[in-house]
Amino acid sequence: MILSRRAPHRILFAALVGLAGCAGDDDGGPAAATGSSDGATLPADDSAGSTNATPSATPNDGETTASGESTGRGSDSAGETTTGSETTADDSTDSTGDPPSACADNWPQWNDGSDCGLPDIQVHQVSDNTFLLRQSLCSNFEAPFMYLLFGTQRVLLQDTGAGNIEIAAAVYSVIDDWLTANNQASIELVVVNSHGHGDHTQGNAMFQGQPNTVVVGTGVAAVSSFFGINNWPQETVQYDLGDRMLDIIAIPGHQSSHIAIYDHGENWLLTGDTLYPGRLYIADFPTYVESIARMVEHVADLPTCNVMGTHVEMTTTAGDDFPFGAVTHPSEHALQLTSSHLTELRDGVAAMAGAPVIEAHDDFIIYPL
Numbered sequence: 001m002i003l004s005r006r007a008p009h010r011i012l013f014a015a016l017v018g019l020a021g022c023a024g025d026d027d028g029g030p031a032a033a034t035g036s037s038d039g040a041t042l043p044a045d046d047s048a049g050s051t052n053a054t055p056s057a058t059p060n061d062g063e064t065t066a067s068g069e070s071t072g073r074g075s076d077s078a079g080e081t082t083t084g085s086e087t088t089a090d091d092s093t094d095s096t097g098d099p100p101s102a103c104a105d106n107w108p109q110w111n112d113g114s115d116c117g118l119p120d121i122q123v124h125q126v127s128d129n130t131f132l133l134r135q136s137l138c139s140n141f142e143a144p145f146m147y148l149l150f151g152t153q154r155v156l157l158q159d160t161g162a163g164n165i166e167i168a169a170a171v172y173s174v175i176d177d178w179l180t181a182n183n184q185a186s187i188e189l190v191v192v193n194s195h196g197h198g199d200h201t202q203g204n205a206m207f208q209g210q211p212n213t214v215v216v217g218t219g220v221a222a223v224s225s226f227f228g229i230n231n232w233p234q235e236t237v238q239y240d241l242g243d244r245m246l247d248i249i250a251i252p253g254h255q256s257s258h259i260a261i262y263d264h265g266e267n268w269l270l271t272g273d274t275l276y277p278g279r280l281y282i283a284d285f286p287t288y289v290e291s292i293a294r295m296v297e298h299v300a301d302l303p304t305c306n307v308m309g310t311h312v313e314m315t316t317t318a319g320d321d322f323p324f325g326a327v328t329h330p331s332e333h334a335l336q337l338t339s340s341h342l343t344e345l346r347d348g349v350a351a352m353a354g355a356p357v358i359e360a361h362d363d364f365i366i367y368p369l
């Protein structure tokens with residue numbers, strides 16, 4: 001851990017982010033979109049991954065956040081509560097925190113923004129049933145990550161990007177390929193957001209009204225209703241994709257309707273903007289502290305391969321972040337973190353004891369607003 005710091009430019013950043021996607025409690029489309037173009041070459045490495053060209057940049061600044069347009073449950077099993085679910089038994093309750101048998105480890109080289117001829121959306125296949133998508137820095141400096149998790153009955157998309165990309169075309173293309181590979185005729189797509197900030201929800205509207213697609217609203221009421229959370233944020237529930245159980249954990253603090261997802265398929269925890277290698281903007285500090293503790297408790301007895309957020313803002317130098325708004329990320333920190341980062345964050349915010357300050361750790365920066 002490194003000493004607290006509050007350089008003048010950071011104060012300015014704090015003011016700036018108040019206007020950007022990840023600070024306010026509502027939306028706010030980040031600016032700094034630069035031209036995007038269709039791409040050619042794949043990044044080096046890229047073991048299982050492939051990239052998708054999404055050439056035409058259609059600005060999509062429509063406000064998709066406010067409405068609670070939950071189009072309803074994704075058919076039968078949405079929203080079963082924690083305790084009940086029959087299907088939990090196999091891999092969710094017999095774990096004792098042992099190292100998972102199989103963890104994703106084929107991480108790609110993410111585009112660093114230096115070549116804007118690369119595709120707007122980089123698609124990486126993590127495993128047979130899991131895809132990780134990243135919006136390019138060239139199309140928006142927030143460069144958020146999105147997750148596509150396939151079960152046998154439905155596929156869940158977490159987040160839709162910061163706009164200015166053809167995210168729906170990219171996602172449906174992956175789905176089509178998956179259906180072909182699995183000899184399946186169709187699958188329901190459920191679009192949810194890690195939280196309601198604009199840099200994660202701008203593409204929601206592109207999925208509205210599409211066949212076999214449910215778009216969950218972004219407010220607490222819509223999220224609670226869809227997943228069947230009766231006691232927000234204390235109650236954790238499960239959501240079954242079909243032979244793939246997700247635990248939905250309410251984690252307000254960065255933003256009021258933020259959720260984490262523990263995925264029993266990949267044995268990883270999706271933490272959105274609440275924990276990632278970057279500046280962890282905290283709007284409601286006491287609530288955030290409780291949310292981090294809730295996540296730590298939840299995964300205590302679960303195998304946790306990785307802790308996966310939705311941005312990277314740290315460099316590979318410990319404690320060092322890219323300037324706010326940077327559109328290139330040379331020597332970018334890896335996206336994946338571990339459960340030890342989660343406990344480090346818990347202890348870090350708890351130690352502030354009601355007097356939050358900006359504090360840089362090696363792999364993230366606690367950043368109260």
Ligand SMILES: [Zn+2]
Pocket residue numbers: 021022023195197254255273
């Ligand atoms: Zn955010």
